[in-house]
Amino acid sequence: MIVGNQKxxxxxxxxxxxxxxxxxxxxxxxxxxxxxxxxDEVATLSSALRLGFKKxxxxxxxxxxxxxxxxxxxxxxxxxxxxxSNDAVLSLACGAGVQAIAKRFKSVPVMPGLNxxxxxxxxxxxxxxxxxxxxxxxxxxxxxSVCPIARCSKKLLNGPCGGSKNGSCEVDAETDCAWQLIIxxxxxxxxxxxxxxxxxxxxxxxxxxxxxxxxxxxxxII
Amino acid sequence: xxxxxTGIANPYTKGNCRNMKTNFKPRITLFQCCxxxxxxxxxxxxxKIDFDLDVVELPCSSLVKDVFLLRAFESGSDAVVVLVxxxxxxxxxxxxxxxxxxxxxVKNLLDEIGLDGKRLSLFNVAHSDKEAxxxxxxxxxxxxxxxxxxxxxxxxxxxxxxxxxV
Numbered sequence: 560m561i562v563g564n565q566k567x568x569x570x571x572x573x574x575x576x577x578x579x580x581x582x583x584x585x586x587x588x589x590x591x592x593x594x595x596x597x598x599d600e601v602a603t604l605s606s607a608l609r610l611g612f613k614k615x616x617x618x619x620x621x622x623x624x625x626x627x628x629x630x631x632x633x634x635x636x637x638x639x640x641x642x643x644s645n646d647a648v649l650s651l652a653c654g655a656g657v658q659a660i661a662k663r664f665k666s667v668p669v670m671p672g673l674n675x676x677x678x679x680x681x682x683x684x685x686x687x688x689x690x691x692x693x694x695x696x697x698x699x700x701x702x703x704s705v706c707p708i709a710r711c712s713k714k715l716l717n718g719p720c721g722g723s724k725n726g727s728c729e730v731d732a733e734t735d736c737a738w739q740l741i742i743x744x745x746x747x748x749x750x751x752x753x754x755x756x757x758x759x760x761x762x763x764x765x766x767x768x769x770x771x772x773x774x775x776x777x778x779x780i781i
Numbered sequence: 782x783x784x785x786x787t788g789i790a791n792p793y794t795k796g797n798c799r800n801m802k803t804n805f806k807p808r809i810t811l812f813q814c815c816x817x818x819x820x821x822x823x824x825x826x827x828x829k830i831d832f833d834l835d836v837v838e839l840p841c842s843s844l845v846k847d848v849f850l851l852r853a854f855e856s857g858s859d860a861v862v863v864l865v866x867x868x869x870x871x872x873x874x875x876x877x878x879x880x881x882x883x884x885x886x887v888k889n890l891l892d893e894i895g896l897d898g899k900r901l902s903l904f905n906v907a908h909s910d911k912e913a914x915x916x917x918x919x920x921x922x923x924x925x926x927x928x929x930x931x932x933x934x935x936x937x938x939x940x941x942x943x944x945x946x947v
Contacts, residue, residue, distance in 0.1 A: 568893045599846065603890075606851035611894045613855075614932040 560589035560680070561653040562687045563596060563673035568607055574670045575608065575649055579618065582645040583608075583672070584638060584660065585625030586652035593687050595673050596651030598625040604651070604672065629656030635663055642667055678709075695765030695772065701753050703744035708761070710737035716758040805930045807922055808833040810853035813864040813914075814842040816872055822911050823918060832922060842866070843876030843883075850887045850901060859931045860921050863903040864914060870907075877905065896933055899924065 565571075575581050583601050591597025605621045612619045624641050626634045629652035642648055642660065647668040650657040653675040661669040677689035692709045699706055708714050712730035719738035722729030726739045745751045763769065811823075815838045823834055835858070839845065842865035853861045863884055865877035881903055888898035904917050 568890070599848065602848040603846075603851060606848055606855055607890055607894055610851060610854055610896060610933045614895050 560592055560678070561655075561675060562593045562677050562679045562689075563590045563653050563675045564593075565595050565600065565604070565651070565673055566671070568604075568611065571604070571649065571672055572608065572611055574672075575619070575647065578646040578668075580620045580622070580644075580646045581608075582622045582624060582638075582641050582648045584629065584642070584648050584650050584652070585623075586629040586650070586656050587625050587627045590651060590653060590656075590673060591625075592681060594685075596653075601625050601651060628652075630659045632663075635660060639664075693766065694761070694763070695769075696762065698758075701756070701758070702741045703748060703750060703753070705737055705740045705744055707737050707741065710735075710740070716761065718754065805859075806831060806833065807859045807925045807930075808835070808857055809918065809921055809925075810835045810837065810856075810858040810861045811864065811918070812837045812839060812842070812845050812849070812853075812861070814866055814877070815840055816866055817864055817906050817908055818911060818914055822914060826915050826918060830919075830922065834918070841871070841873045841876040842880035843871075843873065845880050845883060847883060847887050847890070850884070851890070854891075854896060854900070854931060854933055857931070857934055859925050859928070859934070860900045860902070862917060862921055863901075864906045864917070865903060867905040867907055894933075896931060897928060899928060900931065 566574075583605050585591070585598055585601035586596050587598065591600075594600060601623045605623050608619065609621060622641055622645060624638055626637050628634045629650060638660075642664050645667070647670065648660060648664075649670050649672045650660055651672045652660075653673065654671065655675075657669055657671045678691040678693055679687045679689045682688045689709050691706060694708055707716055712728050712734065713720055715738065719736065719742075720729070723736035723739055724732075726736055728734040728736050742751070742754075745753055809832065811834060813836065820836050820838050823836065827834055835853075837849075837853075842863060845863055850861055850863075863880060865880050866872070868877060871877045884901060884903040888901050891901055892898040902921065904913075906913050906917070
């Protein structure tokens with residue numbers, strides 16, 4: 560899922576300050592799971608903003624709505640009436656959701672309430688970890704399903720750097736050494752021979768270094 | 782200054798009317814786990830002291846959501862108190878610990894808003910310890926005499942209080 564983190568209240572207040580009628584639009588999929596942009600976070604942020612503006616003697620009318628996904632037309636349509644009846648939208652979706660709304664409602668300012676951070680997983684309640692950078696050329700099969708690009712601080716492809724201690728990364732002791740995890744897992748799978756093959760320098764053109772990416776599925780285009 | 786029922790000097794004691802320093806009638810919202818006290822535990826205190834108390838009883842303190850705490854302030858509370866069971870005694874194992882973490886989160890948010898996190902507090906209270914609960918409310922009232930009314934109380938509401946006073 561896409562992991563995001565809500566911006567500070569001060570930054571959000573500054574972004575929404577020019578508007579009197581504001582729609583705070585939540586997204587009920589990825590960012591709901593990471594407690595950043597679901598129904599509860601929309602309600603909490605709305606309340607905090609109302610209190611903050613009231614304290615400053617300013618008035619703001621906030622409408623709250625959360626749709627299933629802000630990156631799909633099917634769900635965006637559900638918010639059309641609310642979007643059109645407000646001065647601006649503060650979207651609590653990831654960057655894709657913010658832009659999807661902005662593209663479809665040209666005359667309404669749409670602003671982000673989150674910082675979109677990474678593609679990750681819920682490691683345990685309240686802890687989200689980055690697992691994928693979306694490089695566009697997945698090599699997980701070779702590395703025992705542990706990604707050295709997303710999870711090694713130095714993004715090394717041909718073995719560990721030698722700086723890890725007791726399985727922890729030398730850059731951040733709180734992070735597991737990805738290469739320790741790769742070796743342990745390949746050992747357990749009996750696939751340690753995978754590491755004998757030299758890995759060529761990565762061609763980053765398949766990642767966002769090659770410019771904005773598109774996926775075309777002709778079989779689904781009518 | 783008149784004494785509260787547990788002996789603490791209280792600026793809001795009836796007869797003394799409202800806090801002479803800030804001249805406002807404090808309003809407290811209390812969220813409490815239903816396993817601690819019954820809703821009417823504060824009747825005597827309310828009769829004795831001039832303040833408003835809204836008690837919200839919850840099946841477990843962990844059901845206090847961030848937004849409930851904030852909305853209590855939105856509806857005009859000057860302070861919000863959360864009473865939870867002592868650690869290790871929650872019927873749902875960790876409900877009181879969850880409530881404690883959530884309250885800390887909202888306290889930080891209140892600081893960020895500029896309302897002062899001190900207006901929100903959480904206390905562990907043993908089952909049926911009415912005396913401790915009453916003392917907590919008295920202490921909160923005492924703190925409010927320094928903090929004054931919530932800056933987010935609506936202007937209209939403040940004006941209404943002023944008119945009534947005149």
